[in-house]
Amino acid sequence: MRTILFAGLAVFGLSACQTSEPVAVEPAPCLAQCQSEQFQQVSQQLIDDLWRLSPTWALYSGVYDYADQLVVPDADARARSLAFVAKWRKALDAFDNAPLTSNARTDKALLDNLLDSMEWEVTRFKAWQWNPAQYNVAGPFARLMNEEYADLDIRLKAVLGRMGNVSQFYAAARGNINNPTLEHTQLAILQNKGGLAVFSEEMLAKAKASGLSDADKALFEKRFLETRQSILSFIGYLESLEADLKANGARSFRIGEALYEEKFALDIQSGMTARQLYEKALADRAQAQKQMLSITEQLWPKYFPTKPIPRDGMKAVRTLIDHLSARHVKRDNFVAEVKAQIPELEAFVRQHDLITLDPNKPLVVRETPPYMRGFAGASISAPGPFDKDANTYYNVTPLDGMTEEQAESYLREYNHWILQILNIHEAIPGHYTQLVYSNESPSLVKSLFGNGAMVEGWAVYTERMMLEEGYGDFEMELWLMYWKWNLRVITNTIIDYEIQVLGADEAAIMDHLVNGAFQQHEEAAQKWRRATLSQVQLTSYYAGFREIYDFREDYKRVKGDAFDLKAFHEQFLSYGSAPVKFIRALMLEQAQ
Ligand code: ZN
Ligand code: ZN
Numbered sequence: 001m002r003t004i005l006f007a008g009l010a011v012f013g014l015s016a017c018q019t020s021e022p023v024a025v026e027p028a029p030c031l032a033q034c035q036s037e038q039f040q041q042v043s044q045q046l047i048d049d050l051w052r053l054s055p056t057w058a059l060y061s062g063v064y065d066y067a068d069q070l071v072v073p074d075a076d077a078r079a080r081s082l083a084f085v086a087k088w089r090k091a092l093d094a095f096d097n098a099p100l101t102s103n104a105r106t107d108k109a110l111l112d113n114l115l116d117s118m119e120w121e122v123t124r125f126k127a128w129q130w131n132p133a134q135y136n137v138a139g140p141f142a143r144l145m146n147e148e149y150a151d152l153d154i155r156l157k158a159v160l161g162r163m164g165n166v167s168q169f170y171a172a173a174r175g176n177i178n179n180p181t182l183e184h185t186q187l188a189i190l191q192n193k194g195g196l197a198v199f200s201e202e203m204l205a206k207a208k209a210s211g212l213s214d215a216d217k218a219l220f221e222k223r224f225l226e227t228r229q230s231i232l233s234f235i236g237y238l239e240s241l242e243a244d245l246k247a248n249g250a251r252s253f254r255i256g257e258a259l260y261e262e263k264f265a266l267d268i269q270s271g272m273t274a275r276q277l278y279e280k281a282l283a284d285r286a287q288a289q290k291q292m293l294s295i296t297e298q299l300w301p302k303y304f305p306t307k308p309i310p311r312d313g314m315k316a317v318r319t320l321i322d323h324l325s326a327r328h329v330k331r332d333n334f335v336a337e338v339k340a341q342i343p344e345l346e347a348f349v350r351q352h353d354l355i356t357l358d359p360n361k362p363l364v365v366r367e368t369p370p371y372m373r374g375f376a377g378a379s380i381s382a383p384g385p386f387d388k389d390a391n392t393y394y395n396v397t398p399l400d401g402m403t404e405e406q407a408e409s410y411l412r413e414y415n416h417w418i419l420q421i422l423n424i425h426e427a428i429p430g431h432y433t434q435l436v437y438s439n440e441s442p443s444l445v446k447s448l449f450g451n452g453a454m455v456e457g458w459a460v461y462t463e464r465m466m467l468e469e470g471y472g473d474f475e476m477e478l479w480l481m482y483w484k485w486n487l488r489v490i491t492n493t494i495i496d497y498e499i500q501v502l503g504a505d506e507a508a509i510m511d512h513l514v515n516g517a518f519q520q521h522e523e524a525a526q527k528w529r530r531a532t533l534s535q536v537q538l539t540s541y542y543a544g545f546r547e548i549y550d551f552r553e554d555y556k557r558v559k560g561d562a563f564d565l566k567a568f569h570e571q572f573l574s575y576g577s578a579p580v581k582f583i584r585a586l587m588l589e590q591a592q
Contacts, residue, residue: 030099031099032099032100032101033101035095035096035099035100035104036100036101036103036104038095039095039100039104039107039108040104040107042091042092042095043107043108043111043444043445044444045091046088046091046092046111047444047445047448049084049087049088050084051063051065051066052066053071053080053081053084054071055067055068055069055070055071056070056071056140059140059143059144060139060140060143061385061386061448062149062383062385062386062387062390063386064149064150064158067140067144067155067158067161067162068157068158068159068160068161068162069161069162069165070137070140070162070163070164070165070166070169071165072165072168072169072171072172073128073134073135073169073172073173073176074172074175074176077172078122078128081118081119081122082119082122082123084118085115085118085119088111088115089112089115092108092111092112092115095108102585102586102589103442103443103575103586106443106446106575106578106582106585106586107443107445107446109582110445110446110449110451110578110579110582111445111449113266113269113449114449116266117266117267120262120263120266124259124262125255125259125263128176129176129177129178129179129180130177130178130179130180130181130184130251131180131181131184131188132173132177132180132184132185132187132188132238132241133184133185133187133188133191133533134173134188135169135170135173135176135177135188135192135234136188136191136192136195137162137166137169137170137195137227137231138191138192138194138195138196138197138198138199138231139195139372140162141159141162141163141198141199142198142369144158144159144162145159145198145203145206147387147390148390149387149390152206152210153210153211153212156206156207156210156212156220157212157216159203159207159220160207160212160216160219160220160223163220163223163224163226163227164223166223166226166227166230166231167226167227167229167230169230170230170231170233170234173234174234174237177241179250179251180241180245180250180251181245181250181251181252181253182242182245182246182250182253183253183529183532183533184253184533185238185241185242185245185250186242187533188238189235189238189239189242192231192234192235192238193235194370194372194373195231196228196231196232197370199224199227199228199231203224204220204221204224207220207221207224208221253532253533254499254500254501254503255500255535256500256501257501259535260274260497260500260501260535260536261273261274261275263535263536264277264536264539267452267453267536267537267540268451268452268453268536268539268540268543268579269451269453269579269581270453270543270544270547270579270580270581271581272543274497274501274536274539275497277493277497277539277542277543278493278494278497280546281490281491281493281494281542282494284490284542284546285487285490285491285494285516288483288486288487288490289314289317289487289516291483292317292480292483292484292487292518293313293314293316293317295476295479295480295483296309296313296316296317296320296480297309297316298476299320299476299477299480300316300320303320303323303324304319304320304323314515317518318518320480321480321481321484321518322412324415324417324477324480324481325412325413325415325520326412326415327415327416327417328411328412328414328415328416328419329411329416329419331399331402331407331411334396334398334399334411334414335365335367335396335398337419338365338378338394338396338419338423339365341419341420341423342363342365342394342423342427342428345423345424345427345428345429346428348466348471349428349429349433352469352470353565353566354429354465354466354469354565354566354569355429355433355566355569355570355573356566356570357428357429357433357436358436361392361436362391362392363392363393363394363427363428363432364391364392364393364394365393365394365396366393366394366395366396367395367396367397367398368395368396368397368398369395372395373397377396377397377410377414378394378395378396378397378422378426379394379395379426380392380393380394380395380426380427380431380432380435381393381395382431382432382435382436382439383439385438385439385441385444385447385448392432392435392436394426394427394432399411406522409520409521409522409523410520410522410523412520413519413520413522413523415481417472417477417478417480417481417482418481418484418485420471420472420478421463421481421482421485424462424463424466424471425459425460425462425463426459429462429466429569430458430459430462430463431455431458431459433462433573434455434458434459434573434577435455437570437573437574437576438450438573438576438577440574441574441575441576443575443576443578445576446575446576446577446578447576447577450576450577450578451544451577451578451579451580452537452540452544453539453540453541453543453544453547453579453580454544454548454577454578454579454580454583455540455544455577456540456541456544456545457540457541457543457544457545457546457547457548457580458544458548458573459541460486460489460541460542460544460545461544461545461548461549461552463482463485463486464482464486464545464549465565467479467482469565484517484518487517487518488517488519489541489542489545490542491512491513491516491517492527492531492538492539492541492542493538493539493541493542493543494512495509495512495513495527495531495538496531496535496536496537496538496539497539498512499531499532500531500535500536506528509524509527509528509531510524510525510528513527513528544580547580547581547584548572548580551580551583551584551587552568554584555568555587555588555591558588558591559591571587572587
């Protein structure tokens with residue numbers, strides 16, 4: 001690429017200055033740096049092509065060039081995906097690994113994995129057939145209305161264009177859905193009902209008051225009404241489908257061993273098989289339970305001075321946790337308490353010099369928007385690498401929809417101590433901090449196609465790290481709750497494998513969660529539900545945590561006295577959200 005560019009300049013120079021002799025441009029042999037630059041150009045072209053293929057993916061990454069387009073998910077779209085995979089696989093295969101820099105090699109591995117995943121989704125996993133929850137148009141519309149990347153009129157134009165395909169979108173969805181699971185059908189109903197809230201009177205009023213032309217305003221209203229109608233009739237279709245599946249039986253939500261191992265390899269990229277990780281988790285579970293027993297023995301006399309400790313150790317742990325769990329915020333204060341804790345976490349991280357926090361990227365705590373509810377209780381919505389200045393939101397779901405009993409169970413689970421650990425995990429220095437660094441990464445590929453295990457593993461790692469550095473003053477109660485929380489991450493790996501591969505039923509899983517991992521009933525029931533709706537994702541926390549923590553200890557040994565925790569954290573995050581095994585290789589290469 002560079003050679004062509006220089007040749008072009010040479011010709012131009014000749015015509016502009018007739019007297020000079022034409023200078024022959026010798027193409028320099030293309031060594032590591034040059035190969036890596038060529039590779040970067042190819043990956044940039046691949047990414048540009050991907051945005052054209054998937055305007056929604058682009059939009060969620062902060063690229064709004066095609067925001068007015070809604071792809072109809074029909075057979076043609078799947079054929080275009082496969083053609084994309086074939087084309088770019090060929091382009092990537094043209095590069096040998098050996099001459100590339102290690103950073104480019106990592107990018108190439110991530111892009112190879114991206115293409116493999118895209119193909120696997122279409123041809124092997126086929127969730128487009130059995131998971132109706134894939135079909136929900138609302139999210140990108142909400143983003144266009146709320147994210148002020150451009151003037152409202154421009155965003156409304158994009159909304160207008162995008163609404164033009166909604167009825168075809170849902171028609172294609174109906175054509176695709178074939179032998180779905182009951183659980184994903186019910187999720188689709190819930191989420192599409194939530195999605196309707198995006199197409200509100202307020203949205204229409206904004207369009208009417210905007211600078212759009214009268215013709216556009218009329219078209220906006222027409223499409224707005226059609227969109228609402230399309231969603232409503234899709235919900236109606238799903239509800240009759242649900243009744244049919246209930247009456248006549250449905251496909252199992254369990255994906256089985258072969259697909260599970262394949263998905264694990266593509267999603268986690270950890271170098272272990274799912275089976276191996278499952279076995280590690282079984283051993284770590286025993287270890288965590290042992291720690292909890294030891295702390296319980298020490299704390300028992302403080303809380304039960306006159307009561308002898310039960311001989312059954314697990315019962316003693318549960319009794320103490322139950323006693324401590326009564327310390328929690330009032331349900332109406334839940335969101336406010338989360339808000340109040342963020343500055344305290346920031347202050348600790350600064351005082352203890354753990355990692356640099358960018359003061360220009362404030363975290364906005366908000367109630368989870370209705371269309372995003374129905375999954376987790378707290379989550380981070382971060383801007384992509386192309387709109388670094390957009391807000392990062394910490395979505396916290398208020399307890400409005402819960403009965404008194406459900407709310408109490410939830411609040412005991414997220415008690416005084418666990419709520420702090422949750423905020424470390426989700427916000428500072430967990431997900432929020434990692435995502436800020438990820439967006440600063442010089443590798444666009446790593447920023448965009450982040451590895452979920454690294455992302456979750458980092459958040460889980462920071463919980464342990466903060467406590468080790470003295471957050472909470474080594475309070476034993478906090479450590480007890482930490483082990484309970486860590487046990488939960490370990491147990492997530494165990495139950496995901498047992499549900500999806502080994503066919504465990506709800507009763508067996510509830511026993512693992514409630515009796516083996518000391519969870520409250522409501523939380524455990526939600527976890528069962530989540531584990532029926534997703535696969536492999538629940539293992540990412542533990543897989544990433546194990547790899548990061550073990551790597552840090554290895555790195556300490558390599559660096560000896562020169563090891564610095566802050567420098568380790570900042571370098572670790574500087575590569576973007578790459579699989580831990582790649583970051584490990586890059587950092588060790590530099591440390592030699
Ligand atoms: Zn209570
Ligand atoms: Zn997380």
